[in-house]
Amino acid sequence: MIYIELLVVLAAIFIGARVGGIGLGIFGMIGLGILVFGFGLKPGETPTDVMLIIVAVITAAAALQEAGGLDYLVKVAEKILRKNPAMITFLAPIVCYIFTFFSGTGHVAYSLLPIISEIATDSKVRPERPLSISVIASQQAITASPISAATAALLSAELLGSKGITLGNILMVCVPATLIGVIVGAIVVSFIGIPLEKDPEYLRRLKEGLLKKEEKSAAEINEKDQQRAKTSVIIFLIAVVSIMLFGSIDILRPSFMIGGKIQKMEMTHIIEIIMMTAAGLILVFSRVNVNKVIKGSVFLAGMQAVIAIFGIAWLGNTFFEGNKIFFENNIKGIVTDYPFLFAIALFVMSILLFSQASTVRTLYPTAVTTLNLPALSLIAMFPAVNGYFFIPNYPTVVAAINFDRTGTTRIGKYVLNHSFQIPGFVATIVAIAVGFFIIMFM
Numbered sequence: 001m002i003y004i005e006l007l008v009v010l011a012a013i014f015i016g017a018r019v020g021g022i023g024l025g026i027f028g029m030i031g032l033g034i035l036v037f038g039f040g041l042k043p044g045e046t047p048t049d050v051m052l053i054i055v056a057v058i059t060a061a062a063a064l065q066e067a068g069g070l071d072y073l074v075k076v077a078e079k080i081l082r083k084n085p086a087m088i089t090f091l092a093p094i095v096c097y098i099f100t101f102f103s104g105t106g107h108v109a110y111s112l113l114p115i116i117s118e119i120a121t122d123s124k125v126r127p128e129r130p131l132s133i134s135v136i137a138s139q140q141a142i143t144a145s146p147i148s149a150a151t152a153a154l155l156s157a158e159l160l161g162s163k164g165i166t167l168g169n170i171l172m173v174c175v176p177a178t179l180i181g182v183i184v185g186a187i188v189v190s191f192i193g194i195p196l197e198k199d200p201e202y203l204r205r206l207k208e209g210l211l212k213k214e215e216k217s218a219a220e221i222n223e224k225d226q227q228r229a230k231t232s233v234i235i236f237l238i239a240v241v242s243i244m245l246f247g248s249i250d251i252l253r254p255s256f257m258i259g260g261k262i263q264k265m266e267m268t269h270i271i272e273i274i275m276m277t278a279a280g281l282i283l284v285f286s287r288v289n290v291n292k293v294i295k296g297s298v299f300l301a302g303m304q305a306v307i308a309i310f311g312i313a314w315l316g317n318t319f320f321e322g323n324k325i326f327f328e329n330n331i332k333g334i335v336t337d338y339p340f341l342f343a344i345a346l347f348v349m350s351i352l353l354f355s356q357a358s359t360v361r362t363l364y365p366t367a368v369t370t371l372n373l374p375a376l377s378l379i380a381m382f383p384a385v386n387g388y389f390f391i392p393n394y395p396t397v398v399a400a401i402n403f404d405r406t407g408t409t410r411i412g413k414y415v416l417n418h419s420f421q422i423p424g425f426v427a428t429i430v431a432i433a434v435g436f437f438i439i440m441f442m
Helices: 002-019 023-039 048-066 069-083 085-103 106-122 128-143 149-155 167-189 200-207 223-248 267-285 297-322 324-330 332-337 340-353 356-370 375-380 395-403 421-439
Strands: 255-258 261-264
Touching: 002 023, 002 297, 023 297, 048 069, 048 149, 048 223, 048 267, 048 297, 069 085, 069 106, 069 223, 085 106, 085 128, 085 167, 085 223, 106 128, 106 395, 128 149, 128 167, 128 356, 128 395, 128 421, 149 167, 149 267, 149 356, 167 223, 167 375, 167 421, 223 267, 297 324, 297 356, 324 356, 340 356, 356 375, 375 421
Parallel strands: none
Antiparallel strands: 255 261
């Protein structure tokens, strides 16, 4: 029976991923209905905390976008990249990493990809190199960001929070691990492909006049709008730093006497309060039109993520909770002896779910409650949830291919031999290896 139930789960994930957008959540819920009403499984826990955190963070990020804060940050990044065009393959992924780290979403890369492509082309650097590793960097940074939905899910009370793990523990391992992974990935991609001037596709497009730059009339931003943008950025960054401090320094978190015991305030609640407060402050001090906030691309993408996690994570929780005895009897011993197998499972599931947070909510409960894997090992394996570069249909992957006017960033003849495969695997494997090395000293 469990195999039929698994088939239902995989079918819901596959169909939802093909439909895209909110389809993942909708078909996840359909799959949940089949498991509950058709197979009699008890519904698992709803991923409420994760969804609320996404709502809070996305609301703040959307307010930042409407205030012009994201555009301001992109211009700052552009200046940095243009000053060192020859180093674009190394600087671009670092900039993307930092942007994602502080925003909590990899979608911020959309604003940077066309700039990276243009600078690389002008500098005669093969655009495939900086574009591919920059997309990977925006994914890796999610598992190091203190405000990402994936990190919040991992830190929740029912997962690593129950093991005494703090945000500081996660950042201590994942920040250096993912950064090193990205840097090694950048070194590797710098040797990938032939030089741009010898690439046949680039030469063909150049000969046919397809690479002429479009004239852009960029209107100057007045001083008033620039000040609004700067104010929103300052507020947002203060909120992010505050979350890092609360998560890293335990004594700063409010405590309450409950049932005769002192309990610290959960980080999920702290993140929600701080980010919604930041959104409110941006609305007030940057004079943002609240009606336009909900129409921005950041807000719409975030709400899609909420719906996707609602359906697919609840489906995963129900399946694994309903078959807990099976996993205890048949899988626990193998995964305990060979923890890297769980990392492989995370990687494969992330390919299917196209979401780090959904992957965490789907598989980590089993690792914590059923398999009893060491908490530090689970942190080291966290970057394994960044596997959705494997199939080249994720939005940032598709965007990078389209922004490369030279045609060097592409999907291969066999689909899976695309530009992002090597840097993706290198960055992920190195990050996990470095993570395990770090926890040896913790």
